[in-house]
Amino acid sequence: MTTHKTWFITGAGRGFGRHWALAALERGDRVCLTARNSGALTEVVEQFPHSALALELDVTDREGVFEAVRQAHNHFGRLDVIVNNAGFGQMGAIEEVGIDSIRANFETNVFGTLSVIQAALPYLREQGSGHIVNVSSVAGVIAVPTAGIYEGAKFAVEGISEALAAEVAAFGIDVSIVEPSGYATDFLTPDSIGQAPTMPVYDQLREELASSLTPDALGDPTASAGAILALVDAEQPPLRLMLGNLLPVVKDVYAERIRTWEAWNHIALAAHAHPTTTPQQD
Structure with missing residues (x-):
């Protein structure tokens, strides 16, 4: 039997955050939903007046973040699942x-x-339990041209999360990284993704990327909610959870990395060799 949990979810006004919040509330969990525009949360609170708390929050306001977490903890008495979902994309070549x-x-x-x-x-440390769920992306696992800034941010989230998991395991706190593939969420709208002024020299790369993103390749975000519930209910949740059919391409990318590392391993070892010393003569 699943014990009811208390969630704190950023970016819950739409997309994944909203779907996951509703799934948690519908099964009887309690959820603090945060969004930059709290009006986007009104309908959810009206539907679940006793188990949903809505707070207006821009996660770039550090003092506001600490205050929102404090309010959520004071309101519910504990926090079990922290979901870092707030984010937005950025398209454009590095230049x-x-x-x-x-x-x-x-x-x-x-x-x-x-x-x-x-x-x-x-x-979480004080109560000796908790689960931090950081939303990364396939863009935090592999990189493609003209999305390098967003990919750099998500690669950073992956590294931070991996270190965090090792740091807090002794306190009874789990950490998971969720790596979604392409989904038909509001993330692909102008409100959720920045577009840099373009340079014609990168147009061909953009066209190649666009041709690979067909609408039928986008998943239904509502289908992801069951995976997130399974993740937070697991006795031993994984550090990483991919959403969508990402494994084949990720295996290919990592296989190529291993082939490159192996091919250049003799250079790597030579770069770390200790200098030889000539024995001293008596």
Whole structure:
């Protein structure tokens, strides 16, 4: 029998965050939903007035993050599942994206995630349990041209999460990274993805990427909710959970990396060799 849990979810106004919040509430869990526009959460709170708490939150406001986590803990008395879902994409070749856009993407996807983690950890450590779920992406596993800034942010989330898992395991806290493939969410709309001014020299790469993203390749986000519930209910949740048919392409990418490392291993070993010393003569 599943014990009811208390969730704190960022970016719950739409997309994955909203679907996962509704799935948790429908099974009797309690959820603090946060979004930059709390009006997007009104309908959920009206539907679940006793188990849903809505807070307006921009995760780039570090003080606001700590206050929201404190309010959620005070309201419910505990926090069991922390879901870092707030984020947005950024398209553009590395040369095309302006530094302000780069900083904005990292502020939300990386530093916002870090603020939520740091705000929640004292409560989770004190109660000796909890599960931090950081939403990454296939873009945090493999990189394609013209999405490097977003991919860089998600690669950062992966590294932070992997280290965090080792740091907090002794406190009874689990950490999982969720790596979704392409889904038909609002993420692909202009409100959720930045577009840098384009340079014609990169147009062919853009066209090749666009041709690989057919509509039928996008998953139904409502189908992901069951996977997230299974993840947080698992006695030993995995560090990484891919959503969608990503395994074949990821296996190919990692196989190629291993082939390259092996081919260049003699150079790698030579680069780490200790210098030989000539025995001293008596």
